[in-house]
């Protein structure tokens with residue numbers, strides 16, 4: 001358990017026990033709330049498998065867990081795709097319409113702060129991902145490609161809610177020069193993107209739990225409430241979804 005979690009548990013225990021303390025009115029000890037379901041299985045290790053992810057309806061977009069083992073069906077089609085330019089952001093590609101209001105808000109806030117953004121990659125079909133992965137294999141070899149690219153079906157880009165973002169002024173891709181890691185734009189995103197519903201799926205130092213190397217440019221939209229909860233937890237999205245996806249609508 002993380003220190004913050006331990007402290008919260010202690011405070012909760014004190015609150016629960018408080019009525020039984022001297023001076024308080026005598027009441028029966030309140031039993032702690034029962035867990036929502038059976039004990040959660042430990043987070044599966046990052047292996048290269050082809051298991052179908054559990055929540056895989058298009059309406060499950062916020063809670064669909066994808067990693068190196070879990071994937072979407074080949075015929076998963078993200079509905080309501082529109083051009084990202086509808087959000088008043090530079091770049092091209094498509095996202096789901098439902099992303100547009102908060103992408104607009106994110107783009108506007110970033111611009112106002114002096115760090116305008118550009119979309120470098122947006123929705124990708126199974127077939128496109130197949131080509132992208134094959135391209136990385138040609139460039140860096142299969143093992144290295146696995147660290148930074150997803151096999152078809154395993155990419156969050158297929159959801160239609162995930163974007164690779166970079167600074168608007170940059171001519172190179174954000175993954176080529178580490179552009180989003182060491183730039184003020186990247187810092188601004190890490191501090192603020194969650195306010196608009198966006199989560200960095202593969203944070204630094206979490207490769208063992210997120211299953212991919214650090215990707216400062218890769219942002220998935222999960223909605224403001226969920227993004228705030230993920231941030232508050234301090235967990236990588238994959239771990240957070242493993243623990244909470246069942247409870248999401």
Ligand SMILES: [Zn+2]
Pocket residue numbers: 121157163164217218219
């Ligand atoms: Zn990406």
